[in-house]
Amino acid sequence: MQFIPSALLLLFAATFFCIWLLERQRQHLLLFSLAFLTISVATVAQLTLWPADIGYNTIVTASLYSAGPLLLVEGVLARSGKSMPLVEHAAWFAGIVGVLASFYYVQNDLQVRVYVLNFGMGCIFLSGVWKIRHLVRGSVIDRAMLWLLSGLALTFFARTMLTGGSVPTDNIEAFFESQFWVWAQFTMSVVGVAMGLALVVVASADVILALKAERDSDPLTGLLNRRGLQMRVPRLLALVKRKPIAIVACDIDRFKGINDRFGHAAGDAVLQTFAGIIKSKLRAGDIVARTGGEEFVIVMKDAPVGDAFLLAERLRRAIVDVRFDGLPADFAVTCSFGIAELHDGEGLWDAIGRADKILYAAKRAGRNRTFAEGVQLPNAA
Structure with missing residues (x-):
């Protein structure tokens, strides 16, 4: 014993x-x-x-x-x-x-x-x-x-x-x-x-x-993937009843050309650095996910569209000034943003779809710019 x-x-x-x-x-x-x-x-x-x-x-x-x-x-x-x-x-x-x-x-x-x-x-x-x-x-x-x-x-x-x-x-x-x-x-x-x-x-x-x-998680960038973002939908839909939520759709401009000209390793380096810049600029509690090849979604809690617009503009300017590994020193990477507000009773992916349409309007207008509901939206057909 x-x-x-x-x-x-x-x-x-x-x-x-x-x-x-x-x-x-x-x-x-x-x-x-x-x-x-x-x-x-x-x-x-x-x-x-x-x-x-x-x-x-x-x-x-x-x-x-x-x-x-x-x-x-x-x-x-x-x-x-x-x-x-x-x-x-x-x-x-x-x-x-x-x-x-x-x-x-x-x-x-x-x-x-x-x-x-x-x-x-x-x-x-x-x-x-x-x-x-x-x-x-x-x-x-x-x-x-x-x-x-x-x-x-x-x-x-x-x-x-x-x-x-x-x-x-x-x-x-x-x-x-x-x-x-x-x-x-x-x-x-x-x-x-x-x-x-x-x-x-x-x-x-x-x-x-x-x-x-x-x-x-996305293995390349460490951000959430589509599934990870989907798992947070119930809490976001509950939160939108009390506070505004802004949805920011982001896309790296002409990313396919980067892969074609400089190789996929350089493209991966761009994605990793790009994701790191986004994470460094976000507020505590904000959510970012990589939803496609060069496509990202940012969910900003307790943020009206105007606040999201200011953040997206800071990100856009920061990206332009970065020099990425694997790319020539004089090669500038740019990105475009589309912003929509998540409405009470609306599905998250419906709001992301609206933000995507605004994003593509920004691309059609010349890329390297931010469009948002009620802020700047020319040519948004």
């Missing part, structure tokens, strides 16, 4: 390792696996008193118990695109192991070692919480990760403060009979399983969301 917590931790280590084998670009899964494995080995070493020399055992278990939280925190940070500096890893590790060694070889006090180790592990988790505190404004999964790590840190402090007084100062056999050890095994089983299951759910959700994003 005493090895159940170790076995459960080992099971989660194997689980994360198997998921990592399927998703090797997600390095945080390997770190999760190593964290659970390290803690599992530490509990076995402590239970079996291996190495048998108490001093060596203290150093070995302290090293493993310190490495586990560091690996777990590094995994959580890696998932969020962050990391803990190597010098900070080394400081935590050396500090905990060094203090525990001194409280065996210099002043032997098992109770102090218990307090130092558990508070040290809790502080490592809290340092991770501090580094990902921005996730409090993230997705549900991100916030769950933040609170999971916070709760894990608090268990080390609460458990130790409530039961640490039961630990003897130098009697190892009495330690394994203490209230602290009983509760440590219990919480390790419960909290370890809860944390393991939660991380499995997070890992699974990450994979599912990534597959969904891949399905709904």
Whole structure:
């Protein structure tokens, strides 16, 4: 029975390792696996008193118990695109192991070692919480990760403060009979399983969301594709009842000629750079999708047609000034825009169709210009 917590931790280590084998670009899964494995080995070493020399055992278990939280925190940070500096890893590790060694070889006090180790592990988790505190404004999964790590840190402090007084100062056999050890095994089983299951759910959700994003995204530009835009239709139609929504249809002028003269690689570079410029100019909350070869649609929330016209003009002028990879330095890429308002009760694609007609009117008028409903619309037959 005493090895159940170790076995459960080992099971989660194997689980994360198997998921990592399927998703090797997600390095945080390997770190999760190593964290659970390290803690599992530490509990076995402590239970079996291996190495048998108490001093060596203290150093070995302290090293493993310190490495586990560091690996777990590094995994959580890696998932969020962050990391803990190597010098900070080394400081935590050396500090905990060094203090525990001194409280065996210099002043032997098992109770102090218990307090130092558990508070040290809790502080490592809290340092991770501090580094990902921005996730409090993230997705549900991100916030769950933040609170999971916070709760894990608090268990080390609460458990130790409530039961640490039961630990003897130098009697190892009495330690394994203490209230602290009983509760440590219990919480390790419960909290370890809860944390393991939660991380499995997070890992699974990450994979599912990534597959969904891949399905709904254009692989060349990273923008939404037609399907991705369609998935946002219900929310847009609900929003239009309260706020104006402008639909901006955009097309790169004479794009086929670019492909024919300079090759498809140059054309792809133009599309990628063009998409990047659009994303950099949009407001937070606006939506942009690539709906065809050189065709793009921008959905501007809470924006009347006049505001959309000003944005389109800024984009049009910005594109003219850009020099694209694969094209001669004196070759200017231009684009045209057509703008319509999404009306209450109208389908999104109907509004896009109206914006397209206005766009083609702009092209017939000479290209490299912006036409919009009620703003500028000559020759719009």
